[in-house]
Amino acid sequence: MKLDDLRPCDACGGPVNPVFFRLRVDQMVVNQAAVRERVGLAQFFGGNDRLASVFDARGDTAVAEASQQTLNLCCSCFCGAHDVAAAWEKVCKRNEPEATGATS
Numbered sequence: 001m002k003l004d005d006l007r008p009c010d011a012c013g014g015p016v017n018p019v020f021f022r023l024r025v026d027q028m029v030v031n032q033a034a035v036r037e038r039v040g041l042a043q044f045f046g047g048n049d050r051l052a053s054v055f056d057a058r059g060d061t062a063v064a065e066a067s068q069q070t071l072n073l074c075c076s077c078f079c080g081a082h083d084v085a086a087a088w089e090k091v092c093k094r095n096e097p098e099a100t101g102a103t104s
């Protein structure tokens with residue numbers, strides 16, 4: 001990590017030096033249709049989920065990553081002084097692609 005890449009704490013906005021924590025947060029989404037199909041297959045095979053997994057066409061795609069964010073937290077926030085989930089939401093908004101098109 002370069003010194004130029006340092007930014008204030010994502011939770012409190014304070015300085016992150018000399019020691020800080022960097023968290024990578026992966027938001028995951030479960031494909032509910034794939035889960036229903038898997039449960040149905042397992043029922044078809046008498047409750048044998050291992051056998052159902054062999055015939056599960058969506059097995060590798062049933063859980064997908066929705067977003068990945070990296071948070072920089074000062075020691076105080078890492079230890080619970082601020083809400084990490086709120087910091088994650090703030091980073092998500094900061095990293096959203098800018099809206100295109102004009103408003104009317």
Ligand SMILES: [Zn+2]
Nearest residue numbers: 009012074077
């Ligand atoms: Zn902080």
